[in-house]
């Protein structure tokens with residue numbers, strides 16, 4: 417060995433060799449903090465993300481559509497749980513994370529602060545919002561933190577139906593009456609820009625990105641992911657005869673990518689800062705669910721305590737079946 | 738009371754995906770007791786027929802080896818190549834062994 421390496425250097429070499437960091441491994445404080453922030457934000461996004469779609473469960477146009485939407489929203493609850501568990505392995509607690517969400521201290525994806533005005537929004541969300549989330553999550557399957565990466569693998573398996581069911585809704589509407597097609601186009605017009613903002617600020621405006629890439633938490637930059645997403649989506653929109661609401665969108669043969677118009681980052685930062693159309697409504701809904709569920713949590717605890725007191729400790733060990 | 742309910746213990750969930758296979762760690766969850774842990778595990782980890790059997794184990798009951806002991810624990814087996822079948826030269830004529 418001979419040379420002395422600092423713990424940081426050894427950690428850096430470890431992640432650069434594509435090793436996974438596990439909860440008990442030594443890690444730099446900054447790495448831990450970045451992950452706690454990122455994973456808990458991600459978990460909050462899954463949980464708050466249920467609200468815009470839950471808005472349409474009772475008004476789904478068919479039983480089939482209702483079952484699908486219910487299953488998707490239930491998946492998002494599961495995703496939140498996998499992610500909270502992953503964050504907890506870093507030493508934060510579930511209570512702390514929930515408190516931070518409800519107090520407004522923690523952030524979640526700005527996209528969920530937009531309203532869902534028509535049924536077509538269920539299509540646009542599945543196609544674009546889940547689509548953008550998938551692009552990010554596929555990259556995160558290769559993140560350096562083991563529990564986060566494993567949660568992502570599970571989530572990605574479940575996500576693929578989310579985007580497909582959304583696209584199917586859009587396709588059906590686009591093939592329908594003039595009014596139905598107009599409804600689909602209107603949803604696309606409203607969700608397109610917020611969706612491509614989901615990848616976060618452009619690289620030169622994203623100060624923490626470089627460190628995250630260095631630690632192998634992120635594997636691709638915001639702009640790279642955004643470009644890939646746009647490149648994929650153009651043909652999907654064309655196929656169903658809808659128009660992406662960006663007059664500057666055009667194929668660039670030189671770069672092999674689509675050029676696109678200027679993103680309104682003022683809007684993005686305004687929504688992040690809490691001034692989006694639904695920020696207050698979303699947090700109020702979370703708070704209400706939390707408060708109204710309190711008696712259930714209390715009852716379950718009381719029952720567990722009672723049962724434990726009643727049950728004699730098992731003295732004989734048997735093999736689990 | 739509602740303060741206490743915040744502190745539900747953590748459970749590790751193991752799922753047997755098919756008859757004949759071993760249970761494999763799927764993840765963890767919070768629940769007030771084993772029965773609720775099982776029910777929650779079913780909803781959280783087997784929504785797509787991922788399992789035929791679930792174990793839930795209080796996380797506090799698990800003793801884990803520490804990564805610092807990785808070398809003393811596991812290195813001794815690295816130099817025991819004679820524990821592997823490929824270490825032995827058996828002529829092909831003998832047939833599969």
Ligand SMILES: [Fe+2]
Pocket residue numbers: 462491492495571575
């Ligand atoms: Fe999700």
Ligand SMILES: [Fe+2]
Pocket residue numbers: 492546549575578
């Ligand atoms: Fe999803």
